[in-house]
Amino acid sequence: MTTKEYRRLHAEWYERVSAREDHTKEIEFLAKCIKASGEPVLELGSGTGRVLVPLLERGFDIFGIDTSEDMTARCQAVCRAKGLQAKLYQQSMIDFSLPSKFGTVLLTSGGLGLFVSDQDIRSTFGRVMAHLEPGGLFLYEFEPVPVEVNPSWNTGNWAGDWLAEPDGLVIAWRKRMKYDAATHVWDSLFVVEKFLNGRLVESEANERTGRFFTVKEALEFGKAAGFVDLKATHWLTEEPPNKDSKVVTARCHKPLGE
Numbered sequence: 001m002t003t004k005e006y007r008r009l010h011a012e013w014y015e016r017v018s019a020r021e022d023h024t025k026e027i028e029f030l031a032k033c034i035k036a037s038g039e040p041v042l043e044l045g046s047g048t049g050r051v052l053v054p055l056l057e058r059g060f061d062i063f064g065i066d067t068s069e070d071m072t073a074r075c076q077a078v079c080r081a082k083g084l085q086a087k088l089y090q091q092s093m094i095d096f097s098l099p100s101k102f103g104t105v106l107l108t109s110g111g112l113g114l115f116v117s118d119q120d121i122r123s124t125f126g127r128v129m130a131h132l133e134p135g136g137l138f139l140y141e142f143e144p145v146p147v148e149v150n151p152s153w154n155t156g157n158w159a160g161d162w163l164a165e166p167d168g169l170v171i172a173w174r175k176r177m178k179y180d181a182a183t184h185v186w187d188s189l190f191v192v193e194k195f196l197n198g199r200l201v202e203s204e205a206n207e208r209t210g211r212f213f214t215v216k217e218a219l220e221f222g223k224a225a226g227f228v229d230l231k232a233t234h235w236l237t238e239e240p241p242n243k244d245s246k247v248v249t250a251r252c253h254k255p256l257g258e
């Protein structure tokens with residue numbers, strides 16, 4: 001499979017930007033969900049370990065799968081440096097196969113939006129069902145269909161930012177989005193540039209097609225796959241989604257006795 005994102009510079013950008021944010025509230029929310037549903041845990045698209053590493057540090061038995069070699073290598077390096085035992089597999093969530101069953105499966109960071117085709121989602125949910133213990137939790141997040149289209153989309157405008165490190169490293173990024181309000185599918189071009197002491201040393205163009213979902217649509221995928229006790233909440237809360245929800249968390253369970 002040719003990947004058009006989450007390669008070398010994208011992975012570095014992801015790790016550096018993540019390190020500048022406080023994820024404690026998110027990790028505590030996920031830890032609470034795991035304690036209620038059980039271990040081991042599987043994170044789909046575990047990336048650089050933004051979520052997986054702090055959960056490992058809290059003593060949870062957690063596995064990760066990801067298609068990106070560069071993201072996974074960074075996660076492995078962090079685990080090594082911290083003396084943590086990483087159980088990482090380079091597999092796609094669409095057709096993964098692992099020798100374990102899980103009490104909890106996580107798909108965070110709006111990960112449902114990695115998919116555009118219903119078929120890929122059905123396949124992923126089928127693999128999750130096959131790997132969950134009866135009663136196990138599947139938590140998946142998605143970005144809901146926006147109430148208002150962002151004024152910078154479809155205009156040709158770039159949105160971006162940069163970070164500067166004390167050692168003279170600057171990473172700048174910019175993004176353009178094209179959004180189809182009829183299908184809720186978007187295309188983006190995400191350009192990352194790395195400068196050292198003012199000189200461009202590396203650049204990378206990442207292409208991505210993604211999707212927003214209505215809450216009903218997102219829950220329907222869980223229901224169709226045979227999950228029960230489905231609910232959707234505003235990100236990191238027990239409140240229902242509202243018009244300001246940028247991310248929605250869906251939770252559902254594998255039926256007991258299956």
Ligand SMILES: C[S@@+](CC[C@H](N)C(=O)[O-])C[C@H]1O[C@@H](n2cnc3c(N)ncnc32)[C@H](O)[C@@H]1O
Binds near residue numbers: 047065067094109
């Ligand atoms: C936005 S990052 C999230 C990483 C991590 N979950 C976090 O919250 O920081 C999405 C990750 O999903 C991975 N990914 C994309 N498609 C995938 C697939 N089909 N199977 C497994 N991983 C995938 C990417 O390589 C990337 O590391």
